Amino acid sequence: xxFSLFLIxxxxxxQLGVLLFLVASGLTLVFxxxxxxxxxxxxxxxxxxxxxxxFTFLTGSFLLAVLMAVPLAALVGYLVEIIVVRRLYHxxxxxxxxxxxxxxxxxxxxxxxxxxxxxxxxxxxxxxEGRVELLPxxxxxxxxxxxxxxxxxxxxxxxxxxxxxxxxxxxxxGASNRTMVSALGINIQSLFTLVFAMGAAMAGLxxxxxxxxxxxxxxxxxxxxxxxxxxxxxxxxxxxxxAFVAAILVGLIDTLGRSYLDxxxxxxxxxxxxxxxxxxxxxxxxYILMASILAVRPQGLFPPKIR
Amino acid sequence: xxxxxxxxxxxxxxxxxxxxxxxxxxxVAPVLTEALDQSFFLSLATRVVILSIAAVSLNLILGYGGxxxxxxxxxxxxxxxxxxxxxxxxxxxxxxxIAIAIGxxxxxxxxxxxxSLRTKGVYFIMITMAFGQMAFYALVSIEEYGGDDGxxxxxxxxxxNLLSIENNVxxxxxxxxxxxxxxxxxxRIINSRFGMVVRGCKSNERRMQAVGYNTYLYKLTCYVIAGxxxxxxxxxxxxxxSFISPExxxxxxxxxxxxxxxxxxxxxxxGPFIGTIFYLMIEEVLSDITIYWQLIFGALLILLVLFAPxxxxxxxxxxxxx
Amino acid sequence: MAxxxxxxxxxxxxxxxxxxxxxxxLELLPNEIHAVIGxxxxxxxxxxxxxxxxxxxxxxxxxxxxxxxxxMSSHKRSFLGLARSFQITSVFLEMSVRDNVALAAQAHQGHxxxxxxPTHNDESLTKPAMAILEKVxxxxxxxxxxxxxxxxxxxxxxxxxxxxxxxxVLLLDEPMAGMGGEESAAMITTLKALKGENSMLxxxxxxxxxxxxxxxxxxxxxxRVIATGSPSAIRNNKDVxxxxxxxx
Numbered sequence: 117x118x119f120s121l122f123l124i125x126x127x128x129x130x131q132l133g134v135l136l137f138l139v140a141s142g143l144t145l146v147f148x149x150x151x152x153x154x155x156x157x158x159x160x161x162x163x164x165x166x167x168x169x170x171f172t173f174l175t176g177s178f179l180l181a182v183l184m185a186v187p188l189a190a191l192v193g194y195l196v197e198i199i200v201v202r203r204l205y206h207x208x209x210x211x212x213x214x215x216x217x218x219x220x221x222x223x224x225x226x227x228x229x230x231x232x233x234x235x236x237x238x239x240x241x242x243x244x245e246g247r248v249e250l251l252p253x254x255x256x257x258x259x260x261x262x263x264x265x266x267x268x269x270x271x272x273x274x275x276x277x278x279x280x281x282x283x284x285x286x287x288x289x290g291a292s293n294r295t296m297v298s299a300l301g302i303n304i305q306s307l308f309t310l311v312f313a314m315g316a317a318m319a320g321l322x323x324x325x326x327x328x329x330x331x332x333x334x335x336x337x338x339x340x341x342x343x344x345x346x347x348x349x350x351x352x353x354x355x356x357x358x359a360f361v362a363a364i365l366v367g368l369i370d371t372l373g374r375s376y377l378d379x380x381x382x383x384x385x386x387x388x389x390x391x392x393x394x395x396x397x398x399x400x401x402x403y404i405l406m407a408s409i410l411a412v413r414p415q416g417l418f419p420p421k422i423r
Numbered sequence: 424x425x426x427x428x429x430x431x432x433x434x435x436x437x438x439x440x441x442x443x444x445x446x447x448x449x450x451v452a453p454v455l456t457e458a459l460d461q462s463f464f465l466s467l468a469t470r471v472v473i474l475s476i477a478a479v480s481l482n483l484i485l486g487y488g489g490x491x492x493x494x495x496x497x498x499x500x501x502x503x504x505x506x507x508x509x510x511x512x513x514x515x516x517x518x519x520x521i522a523i524a525i526g527x528x529x530x531x532x533x534x535x536x537x538x539s540l541r542t543k544g545v546y547f548i549m550i551t552m553a554f555g556q557m558a559f560y561a562l563v564s565i566e567e568y569g570g571d572d573g574x575x576x577x578x579x580x581x582x583x584n585l586l587s588i589e590n591n592v593x594x595x596x597x598x599x600x601x602x603x604x605x606x607x608x609x610x611r612i613i614n615s616r617f618g619m620v621v622r623g624c625k626s627n628e629r630r631m632q633a634v635g636y637n638t639y640l641y642k643l644t645c646y647v648i649a650g651x652x653x654x655x656x657x658x659x660x661x662x663x664x665s666f667i668s669p670e671x672x673x674x675x676x677x678x679x680x681x682x683x684x685x686x687x688x689x690x691x692x693x694g695p696f697i698g699t700i701f702y703l704m705i706e707e708v709l710s711d712i713t714i715y716w717q718l719i720f721g722a723l724l725i726l727l728v729l730f731a732p733x734x735x736x737x738x739x740x741x742x743x744x745x
Numbered sequence: 746m747a748x749x750x751x752x753x754x755x756x757x758x759x760x761x762x763x764x765x766x767x768x769x770x771l772e773l774l775p776n777e778i779h780a781v782i783g784x785x786x787x788x789x790x791x792x793x794x795x796x797x798x799x800x801x802x803x804x805x806x807x808x809x810x811x812x813x814x815x816x817m818s819s820h821k822r823s824f825l826g827l828a829r830s831f832q833i834t835s836v837f838l839e840m841s842v843r844d845n846v847a848l849a850a851q852a853h854q855g856h857x858x859x860x861x862x863p864t865h866n867d868e869s870l871t872k873p874a875m876a877i878l879e880k881v882x883x884x885x886x887x888x889x890x891x892x893x894x895x896x897x898x899x900x901x902x903x904x905x906x907x908x909x910x911x912x913x914v915l916l917l918d919e920p921m922a923g924m925g926g927e928e929s930a931a932m933i934t935t936l937k938a939l940k941g942e943n944s945m946l947x948x949x950x951x952x953x954x955x956x957x958x959x960x961x962x963x964x965x966x967x968x969r970v971i972a973t974g975s976p977s978a979i980r981n982n983k984d985v986x987x988x989x990x991x992x993x
Contacts, residue, residue, distance in 0.1 A: 209545050211732065214678075214727075214728045218725040223721075225715045226718060229715055229718070338675060414541045414542045611861050612861075614865065615862055616857040616860075617860045623840075623848050630837070632823075634828070635824055638820070
């Protein structure tokens with residue numbers, strides 16, 4: 117097996133995992149604390165990507181665009197929370213699902229209205245275009261390394277905030293005991309809005325980081341939300357640690373699976389069979405992973421303790 | 424005799440009246456189509472009828488059983504491909520195709536249901552969505568059957584010595600009859616011992632277990648039945664559209680199905696039918712007005728959830744009470 | 746001394762560091778009414794949940810008629826003869842009173858994979874249901890939707906549903922919860938009448954009811970049994986007085 121190819125695919129998997137974590141952490145937090153399923157979380161990812169694309173064209177700088185777009189994504193999250201989401205906290209999950217499904221339709225069409233039906237791609241700035249030689253013969257794009265780095269940094273920051281700050285304590289407390297937190301005089305509604313906006317910012321950032329690689333497109337939100345759901349189901353809904361582990365796992369398995377499954381199949385079936393069945397199976401791989409984990413642990417890998 | 428008939432008409436509730444009117448309308452849809460010379464009426468009506476069958480099957484598990492499955496469209500796709508794939512190999516026998524549609528759908532429901540039903544609440548919703556999407560991606564990646572581009576069938580299912588559904592009017596009436604049969608079947612099921620158990624599980628599962636029901640088994644059985652019925656509707660859809668693609672199974676289609684039954688009102692026999700009619704009608708009307716019709720649609724759904732959770736059936740009942 | 750029909754031996758259950766059930770030994774004798782009392786947070790509902798099969802203990806055993814049922818699921822325990830009522834009313838609110846009881850009765854009439862015949866007028870269900878409704882005094886409310894009942898009536902329905910499965914043992918979690926004086930008196934009468942045919946484990950806060958009904962009383966404090974005995978023995982027990990009834 118070609119080690120350098122494997123390392124590259126491994127890093128690609130890590131990159132996907134890190135992006136998934138950024139999106140999943142917001143979703144799992146919102147569920148863990150507010151008990152709210154937000155199907156439209158993928159739309160926030162999409163919206164971040166489009167904002168970034170526009171700002172890149174306006175300012176000519178990708179970095180500046182990201183810095184401008186992240187707060188804007190948070191703002192969109194804030195607006196969604198105050199206009200629609202907060203009216204639904206006391207309703208059942210089916211209502212959450214339906215209302216946020218409606219939101220997806222609104223977001224998709226609004227984006228189409230503003231940016232048109234085609235996707236928007238942006239070029240990478242020159243200084244990020246290059247490649248880095250990690251090991252002799254192993255070359256990996258700088259930008260993707262940057263994504264991994266940013267993702268891990270934010271994961272670290274999130275870990276710090278949740279476990280070592282007052283805000284984090286409120287988040288953890290709010291997850292397990294809403295009434296207690298309100299009784300302490302904390303404005304629980306503000307906490308919810310803050311968490312929602314934070315989640316939107318992170319999802320938006322993930323969308324922004326992926327845009328130079330693929331493009332900002334209308335379907336991207338709907339595609340990512342499924343993967344995100346798989347991640348938080350595997351990780352345990354409400355658990356950030358679970359989301360991190362699951363995201364990396366899913367990213368690696370999906371990427372490595374697509375690259376190597378046909379080789380694996382060729383070990384015990386004919387080349388022709390391997391080539392027809394491998395694409396289908398590798399597409400289903402993460403779902404098979406999810407099903408296997410759930411068969412043994414229906415609550416996911418690291419379900420948060422509920423009091 | 425005439426008097427009793429009049430009394431029956433008077434005693435009918437508003438809901439029953441609306442349902443009867445709609446049924447009559449649909450019973451004569453082909454005639455209307457001819458009379459008004461608008462061929463798209465029949466086309467729309469056929470779509471409504473077929474999707475109503477799917478919606479009725481979803482309502483069985485969701486409205487009556489409390490199982491919020493977000494992957495139900497997968498069964499439609501399975502049923503459609505059960506017609507498409509044999510047709511690709513020039514096997515047009517409708518009996519085989521339908522047997523495959525129902526069989527594979529039931530099997531898929533059994534396997535995914537067995538895993539999904541071990542979870543509750545949010546997990547269940549997300550898992551069913553993920554499984555539905557899994558089926559979607561599986562079919563997209565099979566290049567042989569068109570992958571993303573889908574499959575076109577030239578010949579509809581053949582039922583040798585029985586009838587031919589090549590004629591659109593014949594196809595329509597076949598679908599309509601099966602819609603009525605499905606609604607009747609669901610009516611018998613929900614009032615039977617099995618149905619009461621399923622409804623009890625929605626109402627209070629803990630109590631059901633305490634009195635001795637293995638709720639998992641009953642819910643799984645219900646899930647499989649609903650999947651099989653929906654697979655059948657997929658076979659009808661495949662015949663109707665002649666173009667079969669993985670798009671039919673995308674999770675957003677499951678969302679639309681849910682929208683249809685919520686619009687009509689869950690937990691009622693004809694709710695899914697009413698909901699599908701209004702959904703497709705509104706879609707038709709709005710999409711003629713603007714290409715951004717989904718924006719209005721989405722807003723409508725949000726408003727529906729916020730302010731009229733009982734759907735149209737709920738509104739009708741409110742007006743009856745006045 | 747008769748062999749206990751239901752007993753638990755050294756039962757332990759821990760919730761994240763808090764011992765909800767600690768070394769609990771309890772015996773329910775045939776045809777007795779055995780009350781379990783204790784201050785809030787004593788772990789009474791947790792105990793009943795482990796006896797009923799909703800919760801699995803961390804260690805210890807639950808025996809029914811000598812048979813180990815510790816890991817048995819709650820629906821299987823129902824078939825052995827165990828029935829339970831819940832502290833927070835768990836009835837089928839959208840269904841009529843009669844349908845509620847009929848559905849409970851149906852559970853013990855073989856399997857329910859019957860998809861065609863309507864249950865509404867099925868005498869094999871309605872007859873036993875009505876018989877039980879007579880017993881608890883709800884016969885006249887048979888067609889009322891459970892959601893339209895008063896709280897006290899709903900608590901009676903709770904009992905009716907437990908009875909519908911023809912149990913040998915009734916585990917009743919605060920049957921009188923939230924009831925006023927008159928309703929409580931009616932419930933006490935109902936429960937007294939059941940005494941001959943059933944063995945009852947009763948969690949209750951209403952002390953008048955407990956002393957009127959119980960043959961024996963167990964006192965639970967912070968998950969531990971601190972005393973078991975006849976009502977008069979308990980009334981005079983120093984530890985109990987101190988922990989629960991308050992020193993007088």
